[in-house]
Amino acid sequence: MQAPYPIILGISGSERAGGNTDLALDYAGRLVRERDAEFRTIHLRDHLISPCSPCGDCNLRTTPCELRDDMSAIIEKMKEADGIIYAAPVHGFGLAHLMQIFIERAGVGFLRFERPLANKVGGIIVTGRRYSDASVHNQIVDNLLLNRMILVGSGFPALLHNTSPEPQLQDTEGLEALERMVHRMVDMIHLLRSHQAATGKPALPPDDRNERTARPLRLLAGAGDTH
Numbered sequence: 001m002q003a004p005y006p007i008i009l010g011i012s013g014s015e016r017a018g019g020n021t022d023l024a025l026d027y028a029g030r031l032v033r034e035r036d037a038e039f040r041t042i043h044l045r046d047h048l049i050s051p052c053s054p055c056g057d058c059n060l061r062t063t064p065c066e067l068r069d070d071m072s073a074i075i076e077k078m079k080e081a082d083g084i085i086y087a088a089p090v091h092g093f094g095l096a097h098l099m100q101i102f103i104e105r106a107g108v109g110f111l112r113f114e115r116p117l118a119n120k121v122g123g124i125i126v127t128g129r130r131y132s133d134a135s136v137h138n139q140i141v142d143n144l145l146l147n148r149m150i151l152v153g154s155g156f157p158a159l160l161h162n163t164s165p166e167p168q169l170q171d172t173e174g175l176e177a178l179e180r181m182v183h184r185m186v187d188m189i190h191l192l193r194s195h196q197a198a199t200g201k202p203a204l205p206p207d208d209r210n211e212r213t214a215r216p217l218r219l220l221a222g223a224g225d226t227h
């Protein structure tokens, strides 16, 4: 059952309340609300999220991870949204640990079985001083694509620089990119919702639910090309 208005969920992977990442996500939230959509936020730092343990049994499991923490509640919130913005700082030339742990647990523990984020519209905000933000962005792109989310091209990536120790939104070029991203996300969500409302079906068929199910190579198997 569709909510009457689009819902975008922002996930902050910063451990600093009110820091650059939170400011950027709040900015995105204000834009989303101006478009008559609902914006919800999850701050990973406020939740109990265990790192992946050495059990390794997720490789054999067909059901979600059994570690008892806040992960399954967060996954449910993600499922309710039409769009999800992942916002994270760069730490040590890579993805800051809260988002890294979250992505690992969400991916192997919950999302790999049925790909429930398929067709949700994804957005990414990376904050940093200036080093390796693009590689962090690329990492999150790969993760969203793995989850069959829809990334809408909107110009430059939303990479926000701040060289001051004080949290602030000073990077006007980064903010311009962020604005474009949010507007294109909302536009795409409206498009997908209008298709669903008109046909009762998702715009992209939800078959082939995960990559662990064998999928024979059609052309190598000699089935021919009908297109």
Ligand SMILES: Cc1cc2nc3c(=O)[nH]c(=O)nc-3n(C[C@H](O)[C@H](O)[C@H](O)COP(=O)(O)O)c2cc1C
Pocket (backbone or CB within 6 Å): 014, 015, 016, 018, 019, 020, 021, 022, 089, 090, 091, 092, 093, 094, 127, 128, 129, 130, 131, 132, 133, 162, 167
């Ligand atoms: C431990 C640590 C490591 C960092 N490493 C990098 C880095 O490799 N590259 C970079 O550009 N900025 C780095 N920064 C700066 C942060 O990415 C930047 O200040 C970011 O906006 C912080 O977000 P926050 O205010 O939400 O915590 C680092 C900051 C910290 C605390």
